[in-house]
Structures are given as structure tokens and as C-alpha cells.
Amino acid sequence: MAGIIVRKFIRPFAVGMNLDNFSNAPMEDVKRFQGRILCKYTELNLKTTLTGGQSFRWKRLQTHTPEEIFIGVMRGCVWTLSQNATHLIYQVICNKSVLKGDFSHNALHWERILRDYFRLDINLEVCYAAWKAAHDHFKQTASYFCAVRVLNQELVENLISFLCSQNNHINRITNLVERICADYGKKICGYKCGDYHAFPELEELNVPELEKKLRASKFGYRASYISKAVSMIIEKGGTAWLENLKQLSYKEAKVELMTIPGIGPKVADCICLMSLGHLGAIPVDTHIYEVASLHYLPHLRKTKTITSKAYEEIGDVFRNIYGPFAGWAQTVIFCAELKRFNNKKAGKKK
DNA sequence: CCGGGCCCTGAGCT
DNA sequence: AAGCTCAGGGCCC
Numbered sequence: 001m002a003g004i005i006v007r008k009f010i011r012p013f014a015v016g017m018n019l020d021n022f023s024n025a026p027m028e029d030v031k032r033f034q035g036r037i038l039c040k041y042t043e044l045n046l047k048t049t050l051t052g053g054q055s056f057r058w059k060r061l062q063t064h065t066p067e068e069i070f071i072g073v074m075r076g077c078v079w080t081l082s083q084n085a086t087h088l089i090y091q092v093i094c095n096k097s098v099l100k101g102d103f104s105h106n107a108l109h110w111e112r113i114l115r116d117y118f119r120l121d122i123n124l125e126v127c128y129a130a131w132k133a134a135h136d137h138f139k140q141t142a143s144y145f146c147a148v149r150v151l152n153q154e155l156v157e158n159l160i161s162f163l164c165s166q167n168n169h170i171n172r173i174t175n176l177v178e179r180i181c182a183d184y185g186k187k188i189c190g191y192k193c194g195d196y197h198a199f200p201e202l203e204e205l206n207v208p209e210l211e212k213k214l215r216a217s218k219f220g221y222r223a224s225y226i227s228k229a230v231s232m233i234i235e236k237g238g239t240a241w242l243e244n245l246k247q248l249s250y251k252e253a254k255v256e257l258m259t260i261p262g263i264g265p266k267v268a269d270c271i272c273l274m275s276l277g278h279l280g281a282i283p284v285d286t287h288i289y290e291v292a293s294l295h296y297l298p299h300l301r302k303t304k305t306i307t308s309k310a311y312e313e314i315g316d317v318f319r320n321i322y323g324p325f326a327g328w329a330q331t332v333i334f335c336a337e338l339k340r341f342n343n344k345k346a347g348k349k350k
Numbered sequence: 351c352c353g354g355g356c357c358c359t360g361a362g363c364t
Numbered sequence: 365a366a367g368c369t370c371a372g373g374g375c376c377c
Binding site: 221307309 | 351352357358359360361
């Protein structure tokens with residue numbers, strides 16, 4: 001098993017990166033930079049981290065090689081990312097008319113952005129060792145599931161994306177998020193058959209009849225949540241108000257978030273964990289509930305639904321066991337559980 | 351505090 | 365082929 005993974009990453013990085021066929025943008029506006037940064041793959045599982053349901057903006061680029069290259073939008077730029085045993089390899093594509101500052105030709109600038117997005121200052125190997133020691137369940141799941149990181153995402157994008165996430169699968173959430181970007185965000189560049197757009201700013205979403213428009217785009221009842229959330233956040237002070245939530249304690253930030261329509265405990269915890277830096281937040285969904293009742297809190301097996309009391313209990317128990325980065329541990333456990341769940345489903349098909 | 355019904359949509363299964 | 369169930373919730377009763 002490990003052998004297969006290792007071989008995959010040893011292959012030299014090349015091919016498939018011909019990004020010359022841009023469309024519909026004056027070429028002088030489109031700028032590119034490429035580089036690589038030191039990052040062992042034991043510190044980062046790119047595929048699971050990017051496409052495991054944290055962010056809905058990354059896709060695997062189809063190439064005629066087994067190389068895994070991901071393309072997505074982050075911090076207002078289009079990025080392609082891949083990795084080998086020692087490095088994270090990137091290409092960043094910007095549009096000067098979208099970019100707020102000047103385009104940088106300094107590798108350090110882009111490296112800083114990547115290190116911040118992947119929170120590379122946190123040493124996963126050290127965390128994994130501690131979590132394995134902390135609980136037997138982690139020890140068993142983690143050995144199969146390596147190097148999932150919690151992305152440091154942009155607030156507005158993260159918040160709106162998770163308003164779309166209720167009663168939904170990753171696929172459809174991805175489509176909805178793409179739709180909102182295409183309709184309200186600035187275009188960065190065209191690539192092959194698709195265009196890439198930045199996630200819209202709060203103000204760009206503040207348009208008349210937003211709910212009606214979103215309903216027409218098949219957002220369903222989430223349309224009213226999004227439109228109400230946008231107006232309420234702007235009323236409270238917009239991006240500055242959101243940013244300020246980082247200064248509050250985790251509990252305070254969560255309470256504030258839950259005053260916004262469509263944000264309940266689960267979505268609030270997602271936002272706390274993924275874009276406010278409250279790394280002890282534990283979003284409890286049906287999968288985590290299943291795991292918790294099986295391995296951590298047996299008395300929960302009695303009840304089927306997640307009561308608010310059980311919700312609190314699960315978060316507290318995870319924080320007690322896994323410490324200040326409990327949300328990271330939870331993410332690994334979640335990904336492992338999701339994989340187990342999907343395998344079970346796939347097995348049933350036969 | 352708990353349980354249940356409802357909300358929209360589309361994929362996947364029957 | 366049409367109908368059903370279900371999915372990584374929130375809200376209201």
C-alpha cells in the first residue's frame with residue numbers, strides 16, 4: 001500500500017501544464033509565476049485536503065498522465081498545484097484587473113500565501129504522533145489516512161459555501177459555488193473550455209432581488225439564507241465585522257455567527273475552524289456523530305438524532321482528548337470515516 | 351430538553 | 365420509466 005503511494009510521488013513533475021490557451025482576456029492583464037516550496041508529502045495530502053469537502057473550488061486537472069494536478073481559485077488567483085516527495089509545486093495565474101496590489105515576481109510572496117493557506121507552520125507529523133498517543137481510535141484511522149490539513153480559507157467564501165452545504169453533496173455544492181462565482185465574481189482568466197472567477201466580494205453579492213435570482217439558479221431554500229445573510233452581515237459592518245470575529249474567543253465567535261440566518265451550530269463550527277482560526281472547533285455532522293457514538297460516547301447510541309446537548313458533548317470530548325488543534329484531528333477522522341462509508345456503499349453495489 | 355416535520359434539488363437506486 | 369430515498373442542516377413547533 002505505502003509502496004504504491006511512494007512510487008506515485010517519485011515520478012518527476014512535468015507535462016500537462018501548458019497554460020498558454022487563455023481566452024477572452026487581454027494578454028497583458030494575465031500574469032504568471034511558478035515555483036516550488038519545500039513540503040514533504042507526509043505533511044500534506046493534496047488530494048484529500050483540496051477535494052475532501054473543506055473547499056469547493058478545487059478540481060483535478062484532466063491530463064493524459066497519472067500526474068495529479070489540481071486547479072482552483074484562491075486569494076483571487078488561479079493556481080495549479082501538484083507535489084512530489086519533497087516539494088509542493090505551484091503555478092499561479094493572475095489578472096491585473098482583479099488583483100488588488102501589484103503583481104509580484106518575488107517567489108517569497110507566493111510562498112507566503114501558500115504557507116498561510118495550508119497553514120504549513122503547523123507540523124502535522126508532530127500532531128499525528130500526539131493524537132495517536134491520545135486515543136486508540138485515532139491510532140487506527142490515522143495510519144490509513146495521512147496528512148489531511150485544515151485549509152485557512154477566505155471568510156466570505158467559506159461562509160457562503162457552507163450556507164450552500166446543508167442537505168447537499170460535495171458535487172452539488174461545488175456546482176452552486178461555481179455558479180455564484182460565475183454570476184457575481186470577477187473573471188480572472190479563461191482556461192481551455194472553462195472560465196475562472198474570483199469568489200464575489202460581499203458588496204458584489206449585495207444586489208437587488210438576490211434571493212429570486214439564486215432561486216432561479218436552483219439554490220432552493222438556501223437562496224433566502226444567502227440573501228438574508230449578505231444583508232445582515234453588511235448591516236453589522238461587513239467584512240470588518242467578520243474579520244473581527246477572529247479576535248473573539250471561539251465560543252463568542254460561534255454565538256455571533258449563529259445570529260445570521262442559515263447558520264446553525266454545525267455551519268458556525270465549520271466557519272470557526274476553517275476561516276476564523278479557531279482550531280478547536282468541532283463541526284458535528286452525521287458522520288462524526290456516528291464515530292462519536294461508536295468510539296467515544298457509547299451512551300449516544302440510544303438516540304438517533306443529534307440533539308444540541310449531544311452536539312456540545314461531542315465537541316468537548318474531542319477537545320479534551322485532542323487538545324487545542326482538536327478540529328484538525330476531527331478533520332482526519334472525518335475523512336477516514338467518509339472513505340470507510342463510501343467503500344461500504346461501493347461494496348454494497350456488487 | 352427532546353423529537354418530528356418541513357424546506358429545495360438532483361443523483362442514484364428500485 | 366416514474367417514483368422513491370437520501371444527502372456533510374436549520375428552523376420552527
